[in-house]
Amino acid sequence: MTAVLLSVLLAAQPRLLEPEVAAGVGVLATSYQTFGARLGEAALAPTVTARGVFSGFVVEGGALLSAPLVRGGTLLTTTFAARVGFSGERWAMVAGVVAQLAPEATPALVLLPSLRGQLSFGGAGLTLGVFDHLGLVPAHLSVDVGPFSNGAFSLGWVAPLGLIGSADLSLPRGLGLRVTAFAYRLNNVEAAMVLVAGTFGGAR
Amino acid sequence: MRCAVLWVLVLLGCQPRAGLDEVGAEVGALGRGLPRGFLWGTATSSHQIEGGLDNSWTEFEAGAFPDGRPHIRNEDRSTVATDSWNRFDEDLAAMQQLGATTYRFSVEWSRLEPRKGEWNDAAMERYRDWCLKLRAAGIEPMVTLHHFSLPRWVSDAGGFENPAIVDDLERFTRRVAKNLERQVDLWVTLNEPNVYAVQGYLAGVFPPGKKDDTVTQTKVIAMMLRAHAKMAAALRAVDDVDADGDGFATRVLVAHHVRTFQPATPSALDTAIAGLTDDYANEAIPRALKTGRVLLSVPGAITIDEQVEGLAGSVDLLGLNYYTRDMVRADLGSASLSQLTSRKGRAVNDLGWELYPDGLHGFLTRFAAYGWPMVVTENGLADRSGRLRTPFLVQHVTAIERAIRDGADVRGYAHWSLMDNFEWAEGYDAQFGLFTIEETTLRRLPTESVAPFRAIGANIPR
Numbered sequence: 001m002t003a004v005l006l007s008v009l010l011a012a013q014p015r016l017l018e019p020e021v022a023a024g025v026g027v028l029a030t031s032y033q034t035f036g037a038r039l040g041e042a043a044l045a046p047t048v049t050a051r052g053v054f055s056g057f058v059v060e061g062g063a064l065l066s067a068p069l070v071r072g073g074t075l076l077t078t079t080f081a082a083r084v085g086f087s088g089e090r091w092a093m094v095a096g097v098v099a100q101l102a103p104e105a106t107p108a109l110v111l112l113p114s115l116r117g118q119l120s121f122g123g124a125g126l127t128l129g130v131f132d133h134l135g136l137v138p139a140h141l142s143v144d145v146g147p148f149s150n151g152a153f154s155l156g157w158v159a160p161l162g163l164i165g166s167a168d169l170s171l172p173r174g175l176g177l178r179v180t181a182f183a184y185r186l187n188n189v190e191a192a193m194v195l196v197a198g199t200f201g202g203a204r
Numbered sequence: 205m206r207c208a209v210l211w212v213l214v215l216l217g218c219q220p221r222a223g224l225d226e227v228g229a230e231v232g233a234l235g236r237g238l239p240r241g242f243l244w245g246t247a248t249s250s251h252q253i254e255g256g257l258d259n260s261w262t263e264f265e266a267g268a269f270p271d272g273r274p275h276i277r278n279e280d281r282s283t284v285a286t287d288s289w290n291r292f293d294e295d296l297a298a299m300q301q302l303g304a305t306t307y308r309f310s311v312e313w314s315r316l317e318p319r320k321g322e323w324n325d326a327a328m329e330r331y332r333d334w335c336l337k338l339r340a341a342g343i344e345p346m347v348t349l350h351h352f353s354l355p356r357w358v359s360d361a362g363g364f365e366n367p368a369i370v371d372d373l374e375r376f377t378r379r380v381a382k383n384l385e386r387q388v389d390l391w392v393t394l395n396e397p398n399v400y401a402v403q404g405y406l407a408g409v410f411p412p413g414k415k416d417d418t419v420t421q422t423k424v425i426a427m428m429l430r431a432h433a434k435m436a437a438a439l440r441a442v443d444d445v446d447a448d449g450d451g452f453a454t455r456v457l458v459a460h461h462v463r464t465f466q467p468a469t470p471s472a473l474d475t476a477i478a479g480l481t482d483d484y485a486n487e488a489i490p491r492a493l494k495t496g497r498v499l500l501s502v503p504g505a506i507t508i509d510e511q512v513e514g515l516a517g518s519v520d521l522l523g524l525n526y527y528t529r530d531m532v533r534a535d536l537g538s539a540s541l542s543q544l545t546s547r548k549g550r551a552v553n554d555l556g557w558e559l560y561p562d563g564l565h566g567f568l569t570r571f572a573a574y575g576w577p578m579v580v581t582e583n584g585l586a587d588r589s590g591r592l593r594t595p596f597l598v599q600h601v602t603a604i605e606r607a608i609r610d611g612a613d614v615r616g617y618a619h620w621s622l623m624d625n626f627e628w629a630e631g632y633d634a635q636f637g638l639f640t641i642e643e644t645t646l647r648r649l650p651t652e653s654v655a656p657f658r659a660i661g662a663n664i665p666r
Contacts, residue, residue, distance in 0.1 A: 077469040138472040186479030
C-alpha cells in the first residue's frame with residue numbers, strides 16, 4: 001500500500017511548486033503609535049530565496065538582511081530560513097525553521113517555526129502561511145489567482161489585521177518579476193513591506 | 205486607514221521627519237506654546253525624600269537577593285533621604301527659584317497610619333502646613349496618595365495581593381481628603397500601578413521582591429485598579445471644597461507610566477510581542493479607566509477580563525509618567541516573553557535609558573483620543589554630569605508643545621525631580637534632580653538646568 005502511494009506521489013507529473021530562484025530588495029518598515037511616530041523604523045531588505053523540487057520533495061532556503069535606513073532604526077538583522085516539504089499537482093506543504101540573528105539584541109538568535117500550505121483548484125488557489133516570507137508575516141491566508149500566460153497574483157488577509165498581496169509578471173526565458181507587499185497591525189504596532197524581486201524558474 | 209498611510213510612506217521612500225532629539229538646548233520662546241494656566245513644576249515622593257520612615261521599602265532595603273547582591277545598589281538605604289520632612293522650607297525655596305506653579309508630592313501612609321486605625325495627627329498637620337505654604341507661594345499642590353511604599357501592617361498582610369487593601373486605602377483616602385480638602389484639588393490616587401507590579405513581581409527589584417510571577421503581577425494591577433476606583437469615589441465624596449476657586453473641588457488622576465515599546469527587529473514575532481507588551485503596559489490602564497473593563501493578558505499565563513464598579517470615569521485628568529523607549533526582542537523562555545534593550549548609538553541617561561522625546565509626543569497624541577486633559581506627572585533623567593538635562597528638558601517641552609498643536613489637551617508638567625533623592629533600587633547613584641544635595645549638609649544646590657527651567661516657566665502665558 002505504502003509503495004503504491006509513494007509511486008503515485010513521486011511519479012513524474014506537473015507540480016504546484018517548481019524549482020525557482022528569486023533575488024530582490026525590499027523596503028521594510030515598522031511603526032509605533034502610527035501618526036505620531038517618526039518613520040525612523042524603515043529598513044532596506046535585500047533577499048534571496050531558492051527552491052528545489054526533486055520528485056515532489058521540496059527544499060526551500062532563503063536569506064534576508066534588514067539594514068536600518070536611518071539612525072535609530074530597527075536593529076541590523078540577518079534572517080535565514082530552511083523548509084522542506086512535498087508538492088503534488090494541486091497541493092503543497094513546506095515546513096521548517098526561520099533563524100533571526102540580531103547581534104545587538106538579547107537574545108541574539110531567535111528561532112521560529114515556519115509553515116506554508118497551498119491548494120490549487122485550477123485557475124485559483126489558497127495559501128496558508130505561518131511565519132511565512134522569512135518570518136516577516138505572522139499568519140496569512142491568501143487567494144491565489146493564475147497562473148495566466150503572463151503571470152499570476154494573490155491577495156490575502158494577515159492576522160490579526162492586515163493585507164498581503166503579490167503579483168508575478170512573466171518575462172522571456174524563464175525570467176519573471178515579482179512584487180510582494182504586506183502591511184499588518186497588532187495593537188499599536190504596525191509593520192509593512194514592499195519587495196521587488198527578479199525570479200528565474202517556476203514562479204509559483 | 206493607518207495601514208494605508210504607512211503604505212504610502214513606505215512607497216514614498218520612508219523619508220524620516222526630523223526627530224525631537226535634534227532640537228537644541230536653547231530655551232528661546234519655548235513655553236509660549238503652552239496654554240494659559242499650564243501647571244509647571246516638579247515631582248517627588250515621600251519615601252524618596254522625607255527620611256525617617258519605617259515601611260515596606262525600609263524593610264526591603266535591608267535585604268539581599270538569593271545570590272547575595274544587596275537589594276539596593278551600593279547597599280544604600282533611604283534613611284534620612286533628603287530630610288525633606290524637616291526641610292520643607294528649603295524645598296519650597298527651591299521650587300520658588302524654579303518659578304514653579306505646581307508641586308506633586310506624596311503623603312506617606314506609613315507615617316499617617318503607622319498601625320491600622322492609629323492615626324498620626326501631627327504628621328497630617330505638617331502635610332496641611334506644607335499645602336498652605338505652597339498655596340501661599342502660588343504653587344498648586346498635587347497630592348499622591350500611594351507612591352510605591354506601604355505601611356508594614358499592610359505589606360505584612362500581603363499588600364495588593366490581599367483584597368483588604370482596597371477598603372484600607374479607601375479609609376486612608378477619606379482621612380487625608382478630609383484633612384487637606386481646603387488646600388488640595390488635584391489628587392493622584394496611585395503612582396504607576398504597572399511599574400509597581402512589574403518591578404515587584406516580575407523583576408523582583410521592588411518589594412515584595414518576587415520574580416517571574418506574571419500571574420500575581422497581573423492580579424496586583426487589577427487590585428490596584430479596584431482600589432483606585434474606591435479611592436476616586438472617596439475623594440469626590442469627601443473633598444467638596446474648591447481650594448483655588450477654579451470651579452473644581454476635586455480632580456482625580458492616576459500617574460500612569462508609559463514607555464515606548466518598539467520591535468527590536470522586523471521579525472513578526474518581535475512585532476507581535478511588542479504589540480502585546482504595549483497593550484499590557486501602556487494601553488490596558490487608560491482603557492480600564494475609560495471603560496471600567498480591566499482586560500489584562502499574559503499569553504499562556506493569565507487573562508483577567510473584569511468590569512470594575514466605579515472605575516469608568518474615575519479620573520478627570522490622565523497623568524503620564526514618561527522617560528524612555530525600549531526595544532522588544534522576543535524571548536519565549538522568559539516570563540515576560542521578551543527582553544528589553546535600548547537602541548545602540550543613541551543618547552542614554554546614567555541608567556542606560558534612551559533619551560527619546562518623540563515618544564512623549566506620541567503618547568500625548570495617542571491618548572488624546574480618550575478625551576481627557578492630560579498632565580505629564582513625571583519626566584526627567586538620571587544625569588550626574590548635568591550636561592544632558594537642559595537639552596532633555598527643552599526637547600520634551602517641545603514635544604508637549606507639538607502635541608498640543610496636534611490636538612492634545614495637556615495641562616501641566618512636573619519634572620522628575622525637584623532634587624536628587626533615593627531612587628529606589630538604584631539607591632543614591634541615579635541623580636534625577638534639578639537641585640543636587642550636598643552630601644554633608646543636605647543643602648539644595650541648583651544645577652545648571654534651574655535657569656532654563658525657570659525661563660521656560662516664565663514664557664508660559666499667564
